[in-house]
Amino acid sequence: MHEWALAEAVISTAVEFAEKTGFEHITEIEISIGELQQIEEDPFLFALEEMLKEKSKPVDKNTKITLEKENAILKCKSCKHEWDYLNALNELDEEKVESIHFVPEVSHAFIKCPKCNSPDFEITNGRGVWINNIIGK
Amino acid sequence: MHEWALAEAVISTAVEFAEKTGFEHITEIEISIGELQQIEEDPFLFALEEMLKEKSKPVDKNTKITLEKENAILKCKSCKHEWDYLNALNELDEEKVESIHFVPEVSHAFIKCPKCNSPDFEITNGRGVWINNIIGK
Amino acid sequence: MDPRPGIIKERLKSIKQTIAVSGGKGGIGKSVTSTVLSLVLADAGYKTGLLDLDFCGASTQTILGAKNTFPKEENGAVPITINGVKFMSITCFTQETATPMRGTDITNAITELLAITLWGDLDFLVIDMPPGLGDTLLDTINLMKSNFLVMTTPSKTTVEIAKKHIEVLRQSNAQIIGVLENMSRGEPSASRELAEKFDIPFIGQINFDPKLEDAVGNAEKLLETRFAKEIKSRVAKTLKSL
Amino acid sequence: MDPRPGIIKERLKSIKQTIAVSGGKGGIGKSVTSTVLSLVLADAGYKTGLLDLDFCGASTQTILGAKNTFPKEENGAVPITINGVKFMSITCFTQETATPMRGTDITNAITELLAITLWGDLDFLVIDMPPGLGDTLLDTINLMKSNFLVMTTPSKTTVEIAKKHIEVLRQSNAQIIGVLENMSRGEPSASRELAEKFDIPFIGQINFDPKLEDAVGNAEKLLETRFAKEIKSRVAKTLKSL
Ligand SMILES: Nc1ncnc2c1ncn2[C@@H]1O[C@H](COP(=O)(O)OP(=O)(O)O)[C@@H](O)[C@H]1O
Ligand SMILES: Nc1ncnc2c1ncn2[C@@H]1O[C@H](COP(=O)(O)OP(=O)(O)O)[C@@H](O)[C@H]1O
Ligand SMILES: [Mg+2]
Ligand SMILES: [Mg+2]
Ligand SMILES: [Mg+2]
Ligand SMILES: [Mg+2]
Ligand code: NI
Ligand code: NI
Ligand SMILES: [Zn+2]
Ligand SMILES: [Zn+2]
DSSP states (O other): OHHHHHHHHHHHHHHHHHHHTOOOOOOEEEEEEEEEGOOHHHHHHHHHHHHHOOOTTTTTTTTTEEEEEOOOEETTTTTTEEEEEEHHHOOOHHHHHHHHHHHHHHHHHHHHOOOTTTTTTEEEOSSSSEEEEEEEO | TTTHHHHHHHHHHHHHHHHHTSSSSSEEEEEEEEGTOOOOHHHHHHHHHHHHHHHHHOOOOTTEEEEEEEOOEEEETTTOOOEEEHHHHHHSSHHHHHHHOOOOGGHHHOOTTTTTTSEEEEEEESSSSSEEEEOOO | OSSHHHHHHHEEEEEEEEEEOSSSSSSSSHHHHHHHHHHHHHHHTOEEEEOOOOOGGOOOOHHHTOOOOOOSSSSSSSSSTTTTTEEEEEEHTTTTTTTOOOOHHHHHHHHHHHHHHOSEEHHHHHHHOOSSSHHHHHHHHOOOOOEEEEEOOOHHHHHHHHHHHHHHHTTTEEEEEEEEEEEEOSOOOHHHHHHHHOOEEEEEEEOTTTTTTHHHTOHHHHHSSSHHHHHHHHIIIHHHHH | SSHHHHHHHHTTTTTTEEEEOOSSSSSSSSSHHHHHHHHHHHTTOOOOEEEOGGGGGOOOOHHHTTOOOOOESSSSSEEETTTTTTEETHHHHHHOOOOOOOOOHHHHHHHHHHHHOOSSSSSEEEOOOOSSSHHHHHHHHHOOEEEEEEEEOOOOOHHHHHHHHHHHHHHHHEEOOOOOOOOEOOSSOOHHHHHHHHHHHHEEEOOOOOHHHHHHHHHOOOOOHHHHHHHHIIHHHHHHHO
């Protein structure tokens, strides 16, 4: 579960954000989870909530976490074809999915454009963990 | 005047665009000229009009060209400072401006962040020649 | 819409053959090979160009001893001719000033150079490639129809990196001329095995030439080295027979 | 908003000293030096890590002869220890599969690795840098407080590229440990002049070791080479005295 490390990153970014903006309390953190990284939602949410319990303002147990999933879209830079990661995912063995889980860019080792076979694609959507919004007052 | 070469690129891209979209006639090409490249407007426009005179559909002498200038904005990737190229331009000697005129990215050799001195900046606006719009029917 | 890619095919259409000297690893002799190969081809009467795409480690200007390389501005950028070779490099514009560039800058600069450079008729355009499997390699594959000369040395790390290089070229459907081993020690060659494994021609071995470093910076002297003679007999011959 | 940069300082805070082995040119011995330096430091009892940031030309895994390097997943990515050295590389995830990456991918992958890797307490983190003045160098400068060990060789092109490398480090306000010349031939050194010109310590010269290649792939054998002894006496000593 390296989800814990990413949860720490979210919390510490929210705290930094509060310092910069002068927010006293962060009421909500909206997180999007890109499909490519295959984050396990439950452990991730659990980690976030455990951390928040231990903290006091600007983030604390009253800070609400919302998770939103984002589909992963890949786009070939050679032939411009766009495709859905789900199709690729079904053909990858577990080890490769696990590697992409740690560092999504290693997908360039394991995934090729289904149309022209090039490894030169862009991850246009759904790479990994991203903070969409931090709400506070 | 290497402006001629860039004008050729614009015309050939417009012709390709007409082929792809099925337009019979391109009525207008809207071009934006980024300040960083210091394109000479008159020779560039002259080149475009000379070429159009010689051509027949989808582009011809009735294809209207509009040029719009875009200010160049640079943003430091190290300290996040944003600044206007005009300030840097005044401090560059002619040879350097001429080099940037050919390949705008060589600005990384000659321009530093005015706040932190880093050469690691992004050209966020006004790099060079860009086609904003091609109108046809 | 970016107007530049639309003219690149036109700019390259009078070039009979493009040879990208690559291999993945740094320090294996890509730059001396591409430079000397272009000198050898020009010396044999072929219309030859040399394009240095190693923007962050450009060295062909140093190897040629080239000065005053700023191109002429004449309906485009017309390369200066040095010892019979039409020469284009980022250093034509930056001279000896450091030019850090991120990947997106590299893509932009390559696109710009290919769109404005007027090579004219060429028998051969030799490209000096940087190390790595990054923007320059991928853009060269996407923007140009190059034939790749894959360089190696006898070292283990070089051969492993060359293997990955060939894999990416294959996946991208790029043409490979063959594998050329440099700094050979006359031993059984892992590079030959590599070539055979991928069913690619093994072009041969170039020996370490202790006098090469001394000739660096002087095109006439370079042409006199044993290194140049080996490039001529092994590589230039293969190219002409293609 | 990207959550990852916000945790990187925390992840690196128990590392006493970070040494980025760089120089700009490829093939000058950055990877053997960084690998052997980390082995020498670990052998001397220091808590040491080795981070390979040459994503497109990774070779420290080959030099170490490292197998099964996939990190443990435990509240983060916990590096595997090889011959006393905590090891992290893109090849921990890709093994021997080619991994082409553009600059934006490199930035993302470095940010991710720095955000999730749990190094724990370290006396030294040694970084193997790729050639070039691109994304990896700029990101390393922006994301980490590294001390740069600038490597050179006696060759003209290497020294010119090292000069540009130092210029970028200086502009970026990065710490420079000194200049280290590799594959020396006992001649008067252009690298020493370079160091003096920039008022940087000249750390010394490492000789060409004909037995080094034979030890590549075997950590114990590497520690026995003359190369390792020179790294120990010239470089490791300098680091400890900093
Ligand atoms: N066959 C050879 N004999 C002697 N020196 C060589 C030979 N090939 C390359 N070199 C030297 O090795 C170094 C690296 O060569 P270079 O062409 O710069 O490699 P790359 O472009 O692959 O980084 C240079 O100093 C060069 O002069
Ligand atoms: N001092 C030395 N003696 C002998 N061989 C060396 C020495 N330094 C480097 N090498 C060899 O030179 C080649 C390039 O070294 P490497 O560490 O891969 O360079 P880089 O990481 O800078 O590209 C390798 O085959 C390596 O074993
Ligand atoms: Mg999907
Ligand atoms: Mg302005
Ligand atoms: Mg080179
Ligand atoms: Mg290396
Ligand atoms: Ni995990
Ligand atoms: Ni011009
Ligand atoms: Zn494709
Ligand atoms: Zn700045």
